[in-house]
Amino acid sequence: MADFESRREKMVHIVEDLLKRKQYAQLRGSLLPLEPVDIAQLMDDLSGESIPLVFRLLPKETAAEVFVELNPEHQEQLIRSFSNTELKEVLDELYLDDAVDIVEEMPANVVRRILAHSEPEMRKSINEILKYPEDSAGSLMTTEYIDLKRDMTVEDCFKRIRRNASDVETINVCYVVEKSRKLLGYVTIRDLFLASYEDEIGEIMDTNLLSVTTLEDQETVAQRFSRYDLMAMPVVDTENRLVGIITADDVMDVMQEEATEDIEKMAAILPTDKPYLRTGVLETWKSRFPWLLLLMLSATFSSIIITKFESALSACMILTSYITILSGTGGNSGSQASVAIIRALSLHEIRFSDLPRVIWKECRVAIVCGVALAAANFLKMMLIDRLLFNNPAVTPLVALVVSLTLICTVICAKTIGAILPVLADKVGLDPAVLASPLITTIVDALSLLIYFGFALALIPM
Amino acid sequence: MADFESRREKMVHIVEDLLKRKQYAQLRGSLLPLEPVDIAQLMDDLSGESIPLVFRLLPKETAAEVFVELNPEHQEQLIRSFSNTELKEVLDELYLDDAVDIVEEMPANVVRRILAHSEPEMRKSINEILKYPEDSAGSLMTTEYIDLKRDMTVEDCFKRIRRNASDVETINVCYVVEKSRKLLGYVTIRDLFLASYEDEIGEIMDTNLLSVTTLEDQETVAQRFSRYDLMAMPVVDTENRLVGIITADDVMDVMQEEATEDIEKMAAILPTDKPYLRTGVLETWKSRFPWLLLLMLSATFSSIIITKFESALSACMILTSYITILSGTGGNSGSQASVAIIRALSLHEIRFSDLPRVIWKECRVAIVCGVALAAANFLKMMLIDRLLFNNPAVTPLVALVVSLTLICTVICAKTIGAILPVLADKVGLDPAVLASPLITTIVDALSLLIYFGFALALIPM
Numbered sequence: 001m002a003d004f005e006s007r008r009e010k011m012v013h014i015v016e017d018l019l020k021r022k023q024y025a026q027l028r029g030s031l032l033p034l035e036p037v038d039i040a041q042l043m044d045d046l047s048g049e050s051i052p053l054v055f056r057l058l059p060k061e062t063a064a065e066v067f068v069e070l071n072p073e074h075q076e077q078l079i080r081s082f083s084n085t086e087l088k089e090v091l092d093e094l095y096l097d098d099a100v101d102i103v104e105e106m107p108a109n110v111v112r113r114i115l116a117h118s119e120p121e122m123r124k125s126i127n128e129i130l131k132y133p134e135d136s137a138g139s140l141m142t143t144e145y146i147d148l149k150r151d152m153t154v155e156d157c158f159k160r161i162r163r164n165a166s167d168v169e170t171i172n173v174c175y176v177v178e179k180s181r182k183l184l185g186y187v188t189i190r191d192l193f194l195a196s197y198e199d200e201i202g203e204i205m206d207t208n209l210l211s212v213t214t215l216e217d218q219e220t221v222a223q224r225f226s227r228y229d230l231m232a233m234p235v236v237d238t239e240n241r242l243v244g245i246i247t248a249d250d251v252m253d254v255m256q257e258e259a260t261e262d263i264e265k266m267a268a269i270l271p272t273d274k275p276y277l278r279t280g281v282l283e284t285w286k287s288r289f290p291w292l293l294l295l296m297l298s299a300t301f302s303s304i305i306i307t308k309f310e311s312a313l314s315a316c317m318i319l320t321s322y323i324t325i326l327s328g329t330g331g332n333s334g335s336q337a338s339v340a341i342i343r344a345l346s347l348h349e350i351r352f353s354d355l356p357r358v359i360w361k362e363c364r365v366a367i368v369c370g371v372a373l374a375a376a377n378f379l380k381m382m383l384i385d386r387l388l389f390n391n392p393a394v395t396p397l398v399a400l401v402v403s404l405t406l407i408c409t410v411i412c413a414k415t416i417g418a419i420l421p422v423l424a425d426k427v428g429l430d431p432a433v434l435a436s437p438l439i440t441t442i443v444d445a446l447s448l449l450i451y452f453g454f455a456l457a458l459i460p461m
Numbered sequence: 462m463a464d465f466e467s468r469r470e471k472m473v474h475i476v477e478d479l480l481k482r483k484q485y486a487q488l489r490g491s492l493l494p495l496e497p498v499d500i501a502q503l504m505d506d507l508s509g510e511s512i513p514l515v516f517r518l519l520p521k522e523t524a525a526e527v528f529v530e531l532n533p534e535h536q537e538q539l540i541r542s543f544s545n546t547e548l549k550e551v552l553d554e555l556y557l558d559d560a561v562d563i564v565e566e567m568p569a570n571v572v573r574r575i576l577a578h579s580e581p582e583m584r585k586s587i588n589e590i591l592k593y594p595e596d597s598a599g600s601l602m603t604t605e606y607i608d609l610k611r612d613m614t615v616e617d618c619f620k621r622i623r624r625n626a627s628d629v630e631t632i633n634v635c636y637v638v639e640k641s642r643k644l645l646g647y648v649t650i651r652d653l654f655l656a657s658y659e660d661e662i663g664e665i666m667d668t669n670l671l672s673v674t675t676l677e678d679q680e681t682v683a684q685r686f687s688r689y690d691l692m693a694m695p696v697v698d699t700e701n702r703l704v705g706i707i708t709a710d711d712v713m714d715v716m717q718e719e720a721t722e723d724i725e726k727m728a729a730i731l732p733t734d735k736p737y738l739r740t741g742v743l744e745t746w747k748s749r750f751p752w753l754l755l756l757m758l759s760a761t762f763s764s765i766i767i768t769k770f771e772s773a774l775s776a777c778m779i780l781t782s783y784i785t786i787l788s789g790t791g792g793n794s795g796s797q798a799s800v801a802i803i804r805a806l807s808l809h810e811i812r813f814s815d816l817p818r819v820i821w822k823e824c825r826v827a828i829v830c831g832v833a834l835a836a837a838n839f840l841k842m843m844l845i846d847r848l849l850f851n852n853p854a855v856t857p858l859v860a861l862v863v864s865l866t867l868i869c870t871v872i873c874a875k876t877i878g879a880i881l882p883v884l885a886d887k888v889g890l891d892p893a894v895l896a897s898p899l900i901t902t903i904v905d906a907l908s909l910l911i912y913f914g915f916a917l918a919l920i921p922m
Contacts (some may be wrong), residue, residue, distance in 0.1 A: 004910035033669060190627075229713075256687060271726070296790045303786055328905065329760070380761070
């Protein structure tokens, strides 16, 4: 299929045009070949009034799949426009985990209406899952899976799968439980195909189980999925009783979310879990202002240091010109190191005991970087600043001071940038929060101290 | 299962101890309950000589799975230590896509040995996949899948699946092809269970196919998987002939890789695709130095601006102290905006036509942020810098100049930070490469111009 993204804007115009000309049959025909998520995105681009109209053109099953993918405001608008029968029809088609996601986004009165029109079974399950904290394994799971008993034969299992295939989230992995629902093992659909019809499940199941408990963080879940290449994972309570399963498609969304969160923290943004365009101005402000304020106030240290050395600066004004280069290079060097370390930590590539290796590596990288930058800077100051711009104040001594400061700053920046995230992780803080911006502030103050130290020592004032 | 990460260091000690005491049976017993990836990680932590020893303790099938997860140096060491029979045994157990990954990492003489001992079928497939460029859909796919013909009955399919289940990467989705191998549709294993034995595949298959071509970028593949919640995706050539499939587990690795790459680019690091600790000092230097140098040289603009306004600065030295605060706050504001936009672009949340909305939003956020920061700064300068530190040079007029500059800088920074990535994306450049560091350099120069502009206009010198 051609890429939907590239045809999206054209499709919106076509749909709007067909709506205006009331060509509903043709509209239905042009929507049907699309994937549900693409139809939902088209509808999200339409004006509010036409959404229920388009929605009613879709066949029942597609309609439910599209509904799941719509943005929450449009879901709410649709639910309010539904008759009770329509609402029940959509709800009956939903998978449990999708229903829970929708309920989580709706205001209380809509939730009451949804629960009132769900099947009693589903209502019970929704309420159960809603109990788990957001971002926990419990809130991510579905309770629609296939469970087997150990004394069933493979043939029994095939029958059971055939009976339940349309109601469960996946049939690729089935879980074997005791009467008490204690988890014993699992079989994949592939295992079943490779066994004989009369084999007993207890003999062919794999008991080497990877599971998570309901309260575990979704980040842990995502890490295990990618580490162990899983397609599904059972969720158990504290007594190892099976309560649900998590499937790979939900975990992919979590992985995107978690990466976004890490990126936001590294850029000094408090994470929000909404897409960019759906976040209001005030909400965006709230996620950005606290760090900006904190970093601005902590930059006071640098400004105090500069004030202290005011007399040195006024004796040799040209030194002022190089403050921004020094603090910029220091900041960039530090954030290169810290960002590399933070990502390695979050992918479990390094741990606390690697700290000496990390420091040793960053020091060597820093020395090579620092010396190369210093040499480039010395040349630049002599050739461009002094000769090209004809500024006699840029003496070789000044260039030497700036270059020496560069070397020391890069070494400090990379070492601090590497150590701080590892320490933060060790004491249980989020390394990403300590990332580049905070390290930049520390490095700024340090580089100024080094700068004035070299200047006072080497330049006669 | 308890979390392996937390037991890892203890396990390494246990394994080393058992090796020293030659308790091989016990060692084998303590390794067997572990997942292959965990055994591999333990072995990677051991000293080189003991690796072949531990490897030979493992049952054949586990050994192959562990082999896949070892780091490339240890794989190479093992292959060199293998007899031809051993090598053949391991190769026969490998899935095709894993074999390709290994071959890609090995030096030429090892590759020749591997190919010489593979089954002719596998050798042909490995050579085929190796033709595709790195990071393309072709290099990610496997050719081990189940293909069906449209005139087969469901019962035929079950038989075919049963026969091939042990050799293919997945049986969850089967693809229907013509004689020419043109892709017609697919059926999931669930569809097969829900159909009757005598149904024909042509009737029950889904023809609404999402596929990628062999040369498409792996990032596109990952985006489609997560957008359409796929478990597997067919890979076709330019004539829509099925050549392979990609499964979700491989895509999860791609998603982690792509997120790491974005993060690295945002921190002015040239992406490497190796884990942190496996990258050498020189390689790390090469990935970091170019941007550091470029950014340092481009900071020359700021230093030229400061030099130009030297006389203003020496007339009012206190202005110097606030340069780092202004450039720091500008840089942070800019990177908040650019990082948010870059992430939204890479998740396809915004596109070029959203630019006016993006600018309008960032302007409003910037005004609220800027005014709040300016107010906080004015208070801080009056109360802390002037009263607490008793510095009479910090006059209300100086505080006003710094505060006004802050407002303008934040607005410039956020607007530029929002516009540049969208423009870069539009003209086909990678927005992440243009991210925070480069924007910071531009914002630095601008904020200095604004600063000296306000200073010259408002402060009598």
